[in-house]
Amino acid sequence: MEPDLVDHRLIHSLDVAAMGRRAASADAGARALFQVSTLDALFAGNLEGDLTFGELAAHGDLGLGTLDRLDGEMIALDGRFLRADADGNLAPIPPAARTPFAVVTRFRPSVSFGLDGPLDHAAFLRALDARLPSGTxxxxxRxxxxFxxxxxxxxxxxxxxxSLAEAARQQHAFELRDVSGTLVGFRFPGYAQGLEVAGxxxxxxxxxxxRGGHVLACRPARVQVGLDPEGDLHVELPPGIELGPPDRSADERARIREAEEG
Ligand SMILES: [Zn+2]
Known part of the structure; x- marks a missing residue:
């Protein structure tokens, strides 16, 4: 592990396993956040993973990610793994399918509260930030x-x-109005950019x-929020994938923003 990889707040807990995946997976079961590969690896065009969703299920019941060759968006909810196809139609993912990038956790919220909107996207995120325990x-x-x-x-x-950047230029964006449903996801600190989506x-x-997909923006009307602060991130790196430097150029940050925020 490189000591200058990321800020010390995360490095304490960041545990990078260069697979040896079988062995790493076996001892990673108790960890809080379990991540397969990194966003940088996707950017580099590593679009085929070697972890199956059946294996991923052992590490968490809530999360997100993608499938081999970026074949849709993955939503993990209540232990079910769903794929949103290019048009946003959801279907269960077969346990034998593989993922090149995913983050999951055993979700146990320690903070719960309601929000009465409607709130625009920025106000919604500020309301979440306001309830995050400090130092998280x-x-x-969830x-x-x-909405x-x-x-x-x-x-x-x-x-x-x-590459992920090329794929992002061909993304399918669509809108849902007046729907009930569930958002799942994570908030990562800025210094995790490259490993993950910061923010x-x-x-x-x-x-x-x-129906579902990756959220570009939302306008919640009345929702119930559960937060599960996590101090421990376990990243499993496929063979040949290395962690990049923590400091990114403005270009790289713009590239990630373009791909992830549309
Ligand atoms: Zn996403």
Whole structure:
């Protein structure tokens, strides 16, 4: 582990396993956040993972990610793994399917509260920030309720060698109005950029678990929020993947923003 990898608040708990995945997976079961690969690896075009969703399920019941070749957006909720196809239609993911990037946790909220909106996206995120216990390096969250509007996106399966940046330019954005459903996701600190999406990374599934995707923006009307602060991040790196330097150029940050925030 590189001592200058990330800020000390996270390095205390950041445990990077260069797989040896079988062995690493076996002892990682008790960890709070379990992450497969890194965002940087996706940017570099490593779009095929070697961890199955069946294996991922052993490490958490809530989370998000993608499938091999960026074949849609993944939403993990109540232990179910759902895929949003390019048009935002949800279907269960077979346990044998593999993921090149995912983060999951065993969700146990320690902070719960209601929000009465409507709130625009920025105000919503500020309301979440305001309730985060101070000193929390990372946090898992689940938000259930009614939304006036959601701007979502998904991605179609990419040809080999496509980078995340290229794929993002072909993303499918769509809108849902007046729906009930659930947001799941994480808040990561700025210094985790590259490992993860810094700030909030949220995916959505509607109440019928029929429509969903990666959240570009939302407008909650009345929702119930659960926060699960996490101090421990376990990252499993596929063979050949290394962690990049923590400090990013403005170009790199813009590239990540473009890909993740649409
Ligand atoms: Zn996403």
């Amino acid at each position: 390096p990372a946090c898992a969250l 938000v259930d309720g009614d 006036e509007r959601l701007e979502l996106r998904s991605v179609a399966r990419q040809p080999p060698g496509t 909030y990374h949220l995916h959505f599934a509607d109440a019928a678990r029929r």
